[in-house]
Amino acid sequence: xxxxxxxxxxxxxxPAFIPTKWRMAAIVFAGVAVSLCGGCASGPPNPDPFExxxxxxxxxxxxxxxxxxxxxxxVYVKVIPRPIRTGIGNGFDNLIYFNxxxxxxLQAKWGQGLGDFGRMAVNSTVGTGGIFDxxxxxxxxxxxxxxxxxxxxxxxxxxxxxxxxxxxxxxLRDAPAIAxxxxxxxxxxxxLPLEISAPVYVVYIVDLRSRFDSVVRxxxxxxxxxxxxxxxxxxxxxxxxxxxxxxxxxxxxxxxDSDTTPAPTQPAxxxxx
Amino acid sequence: xxKSMTAITVALAMLACAIGGVSAARAADQNDAAPPPxxxxxxxQVTRDVLAILQDHNLSADQKRAKVKQIAYQNxxxxxxxxxxxxxxxxxxxxxxxxxxxTEFKQLITNTYGATTDSYxxxxxxVISDRQEQDGDCTVTTRxxxxxxxxxxxxxxxxxxxxxxxxxxxxxxDFTIDGASIVANYRSQFQEVMSDGGIDQLLKLxxxxxxxxxxxxxxxx
Numbered sequence: 001x002x003x004x005x006x007x008x009x010x011x012x013x014x015p016a017f018i019p020t021k022w023r024m025a026a027i028v029f030a031g032v033a034v035s036l037c038g039g040c041a042s043g044p045p046n047p048d049p050f051e052x053x054x055x056x057x058x059x060x061x062x063x064x065x066x067x068x069x070x071x072x073x074x075v076y077v078k079v080i081p082r083p084i085r086t087g088i089g090n091g092f093d094n095l096i097y098f099n100x101x102x103x104x105x106l107q108a109k110w111g112q113g114l115g116d117f118g119r120m121a122v123n124s125t126v127g128t129g130g131i132f133d134x135x136x137x138x139x140x141x142x143x144x145x146x147x148x149x150x151x152x153x154x155x156x157x158x159x160x161x162x163x164x165x166x167x168x169x170x171x172l173r174d175a176p177a178i179a180x181x182x183x184x185x186x187x188x189x190x191x192l193p194l195e196i197s198a199p200v201y202v203v204y205i206v207d208l209r210s211r212f213d214s215v216v217r218x219x220x221x222x223x224x225x226x227x228x229x230x231x232x233x234x235x236x237x238x239x240x241x242x243x244x245x246x247x248x249x250x251x252x253x254x255x256x257d258s259d260t261t262p263a264p265t266q267p268a269x270x271x272x273x
Numbered sequence: 274x275x276k277s278m279t280a281i282t283v284a285l286a287m288l289a290c291a292i293g294g295v296s297a298a299r300a301a302d303q304n305d306a307a308p309p310p311x312x313x314x315x316x317x318q319v320t321r322d323v324l325a326i327l328q329d330h331n332l333s334a335d336q337k338r339a340k341v342k343q344i345a346y347q348n349x350x351x352x353x354x355x356x357x358x359x360x361x362x363x364x365x366x367x368x369x370x371x372x373x374x375x376t377e378f379k380q381l382i383t384n385t386y387g388a389t390t391d392s393y394x395x396x397x398x399x400v401i402s403d404r405q406e407q408d409g410d411c412t413v414t415t416r417x418x419x420x421x422x423x424x425x426x427x428x429x430x431x432x433x434x435x436x437x438x439x440x441x442x443x444x445x446x447d448f449t450i451d452g453a454s455i456v457a458n459y460r461s462q463f464q465e466v467m468s469d470g471g472i473d474q475l476l477k478l479x480x481x482x483x484x485x486x487x488x489x490x491x492x493x494x
Contacts, residue, residue, distance in 0.1 A: 040452075136427070141427075174456040214392055218385070218389060219385060221385045221389070221486070222381075222385040222455075222467065223462065224381075224462045224463070224478050224479065224482060225462045225465060225466065225478075228458075228461050228462040228465055229458055229462060231461070232453070232457065232461045232462070233453045233458060236452055236454065236457060236458070237451055237452050237453050238451040239452065240451065240453070241452065242450020253357075253456075253457070254357060254406070254408060254410060254435065254437075254446070254447070255408065256353060256356055256357065256363075268293075
């Protein structure tokens, strides 16, 4: 290759000139391609390549939460008695539960899918529109499932970590789940007039936020950097959902002498400390 | 997703508590020359003892917190936990920095779970399995069930405790709540801080965090 470059530089009239240029372009292109895609092949890729933008959106969400959502959720908890809140929460859970059923089926979990369909049917009817969670008492427990988990089980990696405006932590793999959730939500297809649907969605969000409150408080107590705390918790949690609890920590994670990361040395003995 | 995240909090409260109970067990064990308890037995005893503290209506929230803290101090290996949380940066610290860091880290963990003991609402905890890790550690899995959204016996969270044996005592070196390890989380947080501003920055953040907690606790009373 070096000789080619030399050829190209000295001999303008050399017929090899143009091909060399092309060849170099090809090499540069290949280099870029490798470095872009290389992340998947060699070494751990940076899980958060858009950190700068993500942090901005995180901040935006945080301010919105502090001045709108959190106060609203506090009022909600104060004003609405707990049993009624439970009913509201159950109702929304049931509304969006079709999404869980669909993803059970996409993952070929036929038994669970059937159970979840039964759960939805029971709660929608006997449970008066999902307000009473009768199914849980009938041994039809709730499951957690979505398109992100499905894609993960199909082999998709998480891709870059994303913080979405209003919606919070996600990844390239998990983001489409939001669209599917929306599509599988009967509310979407009822075409309710705005003066009905808007308050419904507001209550939905406020209710979610109220259920989420203890987690936020824990994060605030524990985190040195809440942004990173949230990201790590999210990525690990999602990963464990996909691998169903199998630990995903790297091999030397618990090795006190592995300070020389990433070199995977043989497990050093701890006794000598 | 959100529901499970909520579970994390409860789980944390529980784990904080759960760790607590071991000490009593150990004290009893050391009286006779019985073999030292296995990691699983340690965690089983812990769970029992901590639930007893939390369910004791004669204790105030402060008393509960103090009891749990006392037990936790004897059963978490804060030194190892702190070191693992710092990862590769540990090696570059001076002895003084290491001491400072470990002190602040211990305080941070204490504050965090101390605050969460208050949110206990009659959850039940059961040890459901244990497994030996390749490096000699032992991971004990517990299942927390409780009344979630007014439904009884719902799984709130799965918490895994990783225990390491030192001087014949099993002590907790990491908690994994619904798949998320607290040490892994801190390692990522600390890594970013260390890369930006080094150990001085990290120590400052830890001190500020702990000081802020103290101030809030003071105001809360």
